[in-house]
Amino acid sequence: MPPGVTLDRAYPDLFDSTDCQCLAALHKAPVSVDARHRLTRRGERVHDAIYLQDGFAGRYRLDWSGRRQFLSLQIPGDFIDLPSLMVGYLDHDIATISPAICVPFPHQGLHDLRETRPQLYDQFWRVSLRDAAIHRYAAFRVGRLAGRARIANFFAEVFARQFARRLCDKDGFALPLTQADIGEACGMTPVHANRMLSELRSEGLCTLEGGVVTIHDLPGLARAGQFEWDYLYLPDPIDAELTRLIGQAGAKARRRGPRARTSAAACR
Amino acid sequence: MPPGVTLDRAYPDLFDSTDCQCLAALHKAPVSVDARHRLTRRGERVHDAIYLQDGFAGRYRLDWSGRRQFLSLQIPGDFIDLPSLMVGYLDHDIATISPAICVPFPHQGLHDLRETRPQLYDQFWRVSLRDAAIHRYAAFRVGRLAGRARIANFFAEVFARQFARRLCDKDGFALPLTQADIGEACGMTPVHANRMLSELRSEGLCTLEGGVVTIHDLPGLARAGQFEWDYLYLPDPIDAELTRLIGQAGAKARRRGPRARTSAAACR
DNA sequence: CGCGGAGTTGAACGCATTCAAGTCTTGTGG
């Protein structure tokens, strides 16, 4: 894989070095894209899966008055439009937020993996399931949590996802979003996002400045956002590290032992 | 496939009659389950995928004060826990809402399809992507729409999904949820759900009574909810039918022609 | 007959939106 294309770091639990070699043969040349640039339009036919080598992007839908709801934030190392691999087009728009580097993987090449490397093929299914879990959790976040908690929860997610890729340490992470963007991600107005951010700041939990979130109290932030990260399906070592840093039993603590039920039958 | 197990009706665009024959060999005996019964517990290891032959179920997460947020409603004909197929456990709970009939498909048998019937294997990926799209849209619904619109939008989705399976006609559909459930699905209190429902009623859009939603003005309901159903990825004939019934260009109207761009490269 | 769950309605409160004004920073052109 050419310099800079670091799939192995992005999904350490899913792609081993052999996989990465194999994938290196499949992608086209990386492309630089400006900030605030639409990558994919809802409903438009696409033939390549985009791997976000660097930079941030967002998936969103617009309401009928043109206001935007972010569905998920995509961080460096994400495949950002895998659904298109199986259905050929997307039900939402995708745009960069910061300047970005995108690596196109032609669908055809990925499809061929089913024959040539079925294990690897399955990994893409796993990636898209992880994606789905992130969407689900977004519904929980905006549906159930109050303003301050929504932002704290959102920050905690972005932290955990970047931390899992070694893109940041426990003290902070990159988040090149405006307060308006954060509002659109968390389902609130920019003004209110501002007020909630200043609450988090004055409570000594975190500060956002210059596209960087500095974390002053990670357990406090996670608590404020009722954050539990089991839905990220992180590999065990990283999961343990997060548990150590955050404290709460929000991870796999709840995963049950091997004696669990195996079907609906058992729960009659 | 034994009487009652009607996969073909559930996914007419994904499973043909040969597929259904093939799947018939894989499932265990259907199981009756009471209403309000938890089928799967978050984090618990599962070995069977559950096909919801009949009845309604919900996927949900709880906040730290124990209040529930529905992530999606599962209707008859849904595979309700496919994520567990690839990762072995779930990040959320699933419970029945009405009495239900569940058909367990052992994971192993489905995995074997990769070798024996790769096309069919892929269809399960497609099903789970459709699922993901429904979750995404839920985030849009609760994040961007106001109370009345959230409920109208939710009703429109449940209608469209049941209509696509011929479980209902254009005049109404089954929805055995209490108003409290609807509140949990749409991110609001039961009291407010009640008020929004009575608005929809008094505006002549729809009524909910006895577990049945009667639709009085389908285009009006869809408009009130800003509903667009492209995200359901429905097969063309059904999509056209919905467009005829609802009117608005909310479906594939936006799907672009074959001349579309093929990668990030083209949009610099 | 009485209980409990679901639905309905009123009234007070409070969180979030809206409108608006003003600061600060950045980049651009004179």
Add this chain to the structure above:
DNA sequence: CCACAAGACTTGAATGCGTTCAACTCCGCG
């Protein structure tokens, strides 16, 4: 080098949507 414009951020005040608390009805069921 300064002037100016544009965008991001901040803050105040008024409004209103949704929550909360509470009371009451209706219905099915023991």
